[in-house]
Amino acid sequence: MVDLAPVERRGRRERVAVVVGELTSPPYLAFGLLLLVTVRNAESWQQALTWGAVAALFASLLPLVVLLHRVRRGVVADRDVRRREQRPALLVMATVSVLVGVGLLVALDAPRELLALLGAMTAGLLVALGISMVWKISIHVAVAAGTVAILALLYGPLLLLGLLVVVLVAWSRLVLTHHTRAQVIVGALVGLLVAGGVYPALLGGATS
Template sequence: MTDKPFSYRTARFISTLFVPPSFTIIIFTWLALRLEYELWQRILVIGVALTFGFAFQILMFFHFKNKGMIADMDASVKEERTVPFFVAILIYAMGLLVLLLTKMDPVIISFWFCYISNTLIVIWINKYWKISAHALGASGPFGVLVYMAGTGSLLFLVVIVLIGWARIKLKMHTFAQVAAGTIAGFALTYFQIIFIVKMLKEQGWF
């Protein structure tokens, strides 16, 4: 059996490295350091991201893979995605509850809520079409970066392009599915954050 081409191995590395939960740790660490001033708040936000946004999510997919409920860690079979995605929402909801009870910054809360709402939308779309969760999982963080840093965050587009290329190269998605995931992830996240932060401000959250 011949080895896979270098381009394929590179695509597999990028796809594995940049699974959606990876961005959860990176972005929420940045948000914690940027928005929270007390040490305990920063530790809590990072801890919530590490626990509910990364570790539990990865372990959940391993569990479903070992039980034979999904074909692979990519959940490449469209029909197998619904149950893992609903479980992911329950895990995210637990994290959201912690952030709400401890009254973390509205941007942090609103962005975390986006993980729940965006996953629900993906479940609905997935009934008809296999949108790229990888692309959506990368462009969502881009939405909060643009909200926080404006044009200074445009370099992040390079990461999104690399992920999109990798998913197409691996034949996991078509260009249209990657493009749709990218646009949906950014737009849904960016506008939800604007709306939720405004709502929390009106409610006297800060």
């Protein structure tokens, strides 16, 4: 059964795990990474504002709003979407939303790094969708791992120290019994391999 016990009734370890999960929620990580790449490539505040608004709206904010709306209506059990059968529809919606954002950003002559990031996000969503049809992985861990992979590609291998955060995220999912060890391990591998492979491929193998 899904544990819907209020946070205040949980122990200290569980409360810490909840906070970790909230701070590393996939929409938040996606939002931060999109803004970072946008500012990194923009030549003016107008460009940063335009590209950042479009990217954040379609790749982070809109999927989050739809998720919260479905939770409020009772269509989805909780914000973490712990029931596997409820995940595919949300993943399809998020994929379509990101693709719409990509189309708009291409029309706005957005930088290649930003488009490559959105391409990697789309690939990750499609892989997660395929897996979710038959099994459940930790999307929290997958997004955290993918974020670390892209940061390392952008700023150097020292950023792979961020994998310690991925371990922390995996720990939080296990403590809250949202996932098994296999599910967090596969989530981490999916995030690292998809982001680490698709992103540089879309950039032609190099980052600026």
